[in-house]
Amino acid sequence: MVGKKKRKGGKTVVNIVLGFICFIWLLPTLGLFISSFRPAADILHTGWWKIFPHQEWKSGKTIQLSKDVDLRQPIEVNGKTYSDDQLKAGVAADDGRLLWENRRARTVNVQDKGWQVKTDVTLDNYKNVLSGKEYKIKEADGTVITQKGSGLSQAFWNTLTIAVPATVIPVLIACFAAYAFAWLRFPGRKTLFVIIIAMLVIPIQVALIPVLKDFTSLGLNGSYLGIWLAHTAFGLPLVTYFMYNFISQLPKDLFESAFIDGASHFTIFSKLILPLSVPALASISIFQFLWVWNDYLVSLIFIGNQPSVQVMSMKIADLVGSRGNDWHLLTSAAFISMLTPLAIFFLLQKYFVRGLMGGSVKG
Amino acid sequence: MGAQAKQKISIKAVLLSLAVLLANIVVNGLIFRFFRDSTLNPLVTAVLAVLWGVLGVYLIYYTLTWAVERYPVHVRTRVLPYVFIGPAVILLGWLLILPALRTLYLSFFNASSEEFVGLSNYAAIFSDHLMATALRNNLLWVFLGTLACVTFGLLIAILADRSSYEKIAKSIIFMPMAISFVAAGVIWKFIYYYQPGDEQIGLLNAIVTYFGGEPQAWTSMLQPWNNLFLIVILIWMQTGFAMVIFSAAIKGVPEDIMEAARVDGAGEIKIFFGIMIPYISTTILTVTTTIIVFTLKIFDVVMVMTGGQYDTEVVATQFYRQFFMYRNFGYGSTLAIVLLIAVLPVILINLRQFRKQGGF
Numbered sequence: 241m242v243g244k245k246k247r248k249g250g251k252t253v254v255n256i257v258l259g260f261i262c263f264i265w266l267l268p269t270l271g272l273f274i275s276s277f278r279p280a281a282d283i284l285h286t287g288w289w290k291i292f293p294h295q296e297w298k299s300g301k302t303i304q305l306s307k308d309v310d311l312r313q314p315i316e317v318n319g320k321t322y323s324d325d326q327l328k329a330g331v332a333a334d335d336g337r338l339l340w341e342n343r344r345a346r347t348v349n350v351q352d353k354g355w356q357v358k359t360d361v362t363l364d365n366y367k368n369v370l371s372g373k374e375y376k377i378k379e380a381d382g383t384v385i386t387q388k389g390s391g392l393s394q395a396f397w398n399t400l401t402i403a404v405p406a407t408v409i410p411v412l413i414a415c416f417a418a419y420a421f422a423w424l425r426f427p428g429r430k431t432l433f434v435i436i437i438a439m440l441v442i443p444i445q446v447a448l449i450p451v452l453k454d455f456t457s458l459g460l461n462g463s464y465l466g467i468w469l470a471h472t473a474f475g476l477p478l479v480t481y482f483m484y485n486f487i488s489q490l491p492k493d494l495f496e497s498a499f500i501d502g503a504s505h506f507t508i509f510s511k512l513i514l515p516l517s518v519p520a521l522a523s524i525s526i527f528q529f530l531w532v533w534n535d536y537l538v539s540l541i542f543i544g545n546q547p548s549v550q551v552m553s554m555k556i557a558d559l560v561g562s563r564g565n566d567w568h569l570l571t572s573a574a575f576i577s578m579l580t581p582l583a584i585f586f587l588l589q590k591y592f593v594r595g596l597m598g599g600s601v602k603g
Numbered sequence: 604m605g606a607q608a609k610q611k612i613s614i615k616a617v618l619l620s621l622a623v624l625l626a627n628i629v630v631n632g633l634i635f636r637f638f639r640d641s642t643l644n645p646l647v648t649a650v651l652a653v654l655w656g657v658l659g660v661y662l663i664y665y666t667l668t669w670a671v672e673r674y675p676v677h678v679r680t681r682v683l684p685y686v687f688i689g690p691a692v693i694l695l696g697w698l699l700i701l702p703a704l705r706t707l708y709l710s711f712f713n714a715s716s717e718e719f720v721g722l723s724n725y726a727a728i729f730s731d732h733l734m735a736t737a738l739r740n741n742l743l744w745v746f747l748g749t750l751a752c753v754t755f756g757l758l759i760a761i762l763a764d765r766s767s768y769e770k771i772a773k774s775i776i777f778m779p780m781a782i783s784f785v786a787a788g789v790i791w792k793f794i795y796y797y798q799p800g801d802e803q804i805g806l807l808n809a810i811v812t813y814f815g816g817e818p819q820a821w822t823s824m825l826q827p828w829n830n831l832f833l834i835v836i837l838i839w840m841q842t843g844f845a846m847v848i849f850s851a852a853i854k855g856v857p858e859d860i861m862e863a864a865r866v867d868g869a870g871e872i873k874i875f876f877g878i879m880i881p882y883i884s885t886t887i888l889t890v891t892t893t894i895i896v897f898t899l900k901i902f903d904v905v906m907v908m909t910g911g912q913y914d915t916e917v918v919a920t921q922f923y924r925q926f927f928m929y930r931n932f933g934y935g936s937t938l939a940i941v942l943l944i945a946v947l948p949v950i951l952i953n954l955r956q957f958r959k960q961g962g963f
Contacts, residue, residue, distance in 0.1 A: 251765065258762040262775045268790045268839065269778070271806060275793065287804045401649035408656040413690045416664055420687035429684070432692065437957050439699060441946050443900050445922050445939040447702035449709065449932060454697075458639075464648055465638040468656075473698030476691055505683055506668040534783030536903040540923075553785040557907050560789060567793065567804070574789035581781040593777070593847060 276575045277361040280568035286358060296356040300336060305346040317348055365572035370396075392573050394548075395555040399533060399577075401464060402551060406471035407529040410479050411521065413472065418483035419509050423495060433484075439477040447474070448541050455542060462546035470542050471535070475528050486520035487513060519591070526588060527595035530581055552577040612674060620670035627663055634659065663690065703943070710936035714929070724937040734938070736914055737921040743830055744901055744917060748837045749894045753887065755838065756845025761875075763846070764853055773850065777843035784840070788907030791836045795821040823913045830915055836904050841897065845890045852886040853879065892949050899945050918942055 275288045290296075303317060314321035317338060322331050327340050327348065341349040370393040420426070421433050451470065452461070460466030490513070498508050514521075536553040543549050550558075556573050563569060585592055634655055641648055667686045671679055713720045728734045759776055763769045779787060796805030797820040803809045808818040819825060821832045856879055864874050880887070902919035905911055911920040918938055926935035 251767065254762055254765045255767055258759070258766045258768075258772050261759060261762070262772050265776050265779070265839065267806070268794055272790045272793060284804065285802060287802075287806070287809050289806075289809075397646055397649075401646065401652070404649060405652040405656040408653055409660055412657065412660050413694070417688045417691035420684045424684040424687065426681065426684035432688065434954060434957075435700070436695070437953055438950050439695070440953060441896050441949050442699070442703065443919075443939065443942040443946060445900070445919060446706045446943050447699050448939070449926060449935055450702035450705040451698055454702075460639060463639050464641070464652065465635065468652065469694070470698065473694045476695055477699075480691060504668065504672060505687070506665065509687075530781065534785075536783065536785050536906070537919075537923075541927075553783050553903075556785050556789060560792065560907055561910065564792075567796075570789050571793065574786040578782045578786050581783070582778070585778060585781040589774070592781070 272571050272574060275567060276365055276571035277363070278358075278365075278568070279360050279362050280365065280566075282358060282360060283567045283571070284565070290356075290358045293355050293357050295353050298352055298354045298356065299341070300350045300352050302341055303348045303350060305348060307346055309346055365568040366576070369569045369572045369576070392552065392555055392576060395550050395552045396576065398549055399551040399553075402467050402471070402539070403529055403532040405464075405468050406475070406532045407525050409468060410472040410475040410528060411483075411525050414476055414479035415483050415487075415514065415517070415521070416509065417476075417480050418487050419505075419513055421480070421484050422488035424505070436477045436480055440481060442477075444474050444538070452541060460542075462543055462549055464549065467539065467542045467549075470538055471532050474538065475531065479524050479528060482524045483517065483520060486517055490516060522588070522591045523595035525595075526584060526591050530584065530592075530595075533580060612678060616670075616673035619673055623666050623670040627666060631659070631663065660690070706936045706939050709932055710940045712936075713933045714931040716932045720933065724933045725941075727934065728937060728941060733916060734921055734934070737916040737918050737938075738941075740830055740915060741899065741901075741917045744834055744837070745895055745898045747831070748834050748841070748898045748901075749891055751834070751838045752841045752845050752894050753891055755842045756890065757849050757887075759842065760846045760849035760853055761879075763850060773843075773846065776846050779840045780843045782840075784836075784903035785907050787836055787840055788904055791832075791839075792822075792908060795832060797821065822908055822915070826914050829909070829913055833904055833908055833915060836908070837898065837901065841894055845894065848886060848890050849883065852883040856882045892952065896946055896949050899942060 271288050274291060275283050278288065278291070305315070305317065309315055312324070314323060315327065317327075317333070320333065322338065327338060327343075331338050333350070336353065337351045339349050339351060341347040371391065421429060455461050455466050455470075458466075460469070494512065495508060498512060503511070534553065535551075536557065539551045539554050540557075543551065543554065552573075556570070556577060559566070559570055559573060638648070638652065638655075643651075664686065667689075668683065671682050671686055674682070709716055710724055711719060711721060728738070759772075763772045763776075766772060794806045795808075796803075797808055797818055798804065803812055803818050805818075807821060812818055822829045825832075861874055861878055864878060869877065900919050901917055902923070905915055905917050905920050906923070909915045911917075911924060916924075918941060922935055922938040922942075925931045925938060
């Protein structure tokens, strides 16, 4: 009885500790998410947590001092004296806080502490970051500045244009290869497969310089085709290995009976293997797709500064460099780039986790 | 029948298969040129590319196997495997294997790849201040990052296993793995953000000032501690990976052994170190090597957070800088080879593992 009770108490502690860890893990994303919906001026002047109820000074009634008060002397307000500096910074008084409202007009504001929420939300950040047009931002002090949007929608379509073929092509090619490695016997099979395993963790940096040279001479730099080929080749070892592990585990009788019926390898592959491999195909395709979607290095090298082909990760990295303080753009841009991965994560969690586990060795 | 078939390699089949091969090369060459020079709307290009990627690539295999099937059986069984693995081998050879060898070759030459310099690039890596910093930082990343990911991953896996909301907790911790390092960089840049004045909109500085501290420019001014603030991002992203794998391994530890230990009066800590850790030691090793390999090549985070300034350079960013900004192909290649040498043990482990599992 005692032991059981103790463990029950332990469970509460575990729940609380884990809850705290989860809270910390969630907090960064939450901050980004909330900020991306706040007006540009708000983001820069108050923390995003201010959208939750918090205590804050609110301006209350105004006290008009006589116009000829000498600011260098102690200033009398409501029978007490304060210095100019105190009033600049705000000073506690009996009924709240005193602060200059307008120093030149000699007005002092009496502020009370009260619960506040800053719940202004807007979709403007998303509109502005997606379009390439100019837009206006109203600052807190009323001035209006004009900025140029960053045209992220173009980058979004570019990313999709790159990611879908760069997933489909390597997966198909790798499946054929995996089938041959698993079920056909030919000289060189072992050597070739060992090479593929060796290349699983190879850092792609070792290939970048020569491949870039080849691409330059072929005119493939900054073209979709070049980056598809690059992603295909860099993804192939892993996808082949992953599919090999799956296809080689399929029962042998399956093939034998089909073969006796006179089916060719090609028929067996397309009519039997591919349909049976759908779960594995889904997992590894998701992995490859997200890998390409989230990639920064390969795009940076092979797309370079071709703005018409730029992908989202490059665009965002550029924004960080050139407009690092425009948090209204950065937060919404980052969130847009996260939408696809997060959607896949929540909708296809099973395949997603399996794919990531299998792909964890990737270089 | 075999003997009979052996004699019959008809000229027709040879011509036909050559024609098919040639047609494939020509058609795909044209498609290649079309995509390279295409100025169509990207979306249209994408749709066409997917069509080519599925149907086109499929057709290559289809036509080639069709041509091979014109031959008698003994030729067919020999040639067919190479048709199946051909495209993969060609792409890997062209874009991965040969380039790796060429990079190795270039690493013995000077900046413009014209003059043979022997091993002096390798010597420079350890003496050049920038590159030595990159090496030091990379070691810091690998050591601290991996240690933290594995420790937290194991801890959270155990906590989640005993909590009443395991699934949700695991989802939350795992979620950062889905997003890109660039997006994660933005997220954390916002947390570390510093602006002069009273109002801090960066979470970390807000917390620090709330407790009466001075706000700091965490990722730039606090050298060499700024590296730690970057490593935190890696921990945030990769702990989920370690956790999911550990979580599965923990569930494999037999409950009755732990129960028996409990009956014998062993505390939870003793059970953890005495039973659980030894039981999942292979898993710990796998997770550790995986994260080490991953961390060795860390690039995006540093690029987005600091661009390698303020002494936060790592090998991969230094590689990029040497390669793209200084056009020093000698140093660039050497740094790439250093990365390769660093993962070499892992390659050997993988190969041994493969042989142990039965290989072929």
